[in-house]
Amino acid sequence: MEKPNSTYDLTSIGIDKATSKLIDKLCKRYSLKKGEIVKLAFRYLEKAHINPADAPESVKTELSKINKRQDDIIRFIRNYEEEKLNPMIRTSHTIAVRFDTAVKALSDNVDSEIQNSKDNLINVLKRLDEHFGKVAEVINNQAKQINNLIQTEQKYNKKLLQLISLYSELATCGVMDGKRKDSLRAEINDLINEK
Numbered sequence: 001m002e003k004p005n006s007t008y009d010l011t012s013i014g015i016d017k018a019t020s021k022l023i024d025k026l027c028k029r030y031s032l033k034k035g036e037i038v039k040l041a042f043r044y045l046e047k048a049h050i051n052p053a054d055a056p057e058s059v060k061t062e063l064s065k066i067n068k069r070q071d072d073i074i075r076f077i078r079n080y081e082e083e084k085l086n087p088m089i090r091t092s093h094t095i096a097v098r099f100d101t102a103v104k105a106l107s108d109n110v111d112s113e114i115q116n117s118k119d120n121l122i123n124v125l126k127r128l129d130e131h132f133g134k135v136a137e138v139i140n141n142q143a144k145q146i147n148n149l150i151q152t153e154q155k156y157n158k159k160l161l162q163l164i165s166l167y168s169e170l171a172t173c174g175v176m177d178g179k180r181k182d183s184l185r186a187e188i189n190d191l192i193n194e195k
Helices: 017-030 034-047 059-172 177-195
Strands: none
Touching: 017 034, 059 177
16 A cells, blocks of 8 residues: 655646736745745635635624724733733833932932042142142252252263363374374363363
8 A cells, every 4th residue: 555645735726817927926026936825825824714715704794803803912912011011111110210319329429428538638738738848948959959960060071071082182192293292281281170
């Protein structure tokens, strides 16, 4: 005996030309094959609980069925809103209010602590200014003295460089350059004696 085939093949469906054109148009629009279109149509009929063999009673009864479905959906949405969404909204609002209250209290505490710290810092700075005002004068005087010493040191460094230059010239003078040696010695003596 042959095993029964678990899949059924639909070999042919008798349809008129208008329906065939409509199926061709749907195939082009959705990039589907005719068999896929027919399969989807059957699924829709099954999910919507529509029996194509049963003739519709009347447009009015079909509309009332659709309205009943819409009313069921609206009732479900309202019920869900009352039982789930509204409590969640109230809870989130309560949490937000508590959070705002806590943040405001913390902000006030932080502001008062900052103000206290600012006042303490100002007092400390005033005391430091009073205690170290005299030290600043001493430091300024020391800075002036240091600047004077730096200028003096720069002057002596310049003089030292000139002396080194003159001594090196003196050292390079030959035996025959007696006049040049004498003039270099005079310049060196002038530099050393200069104040």
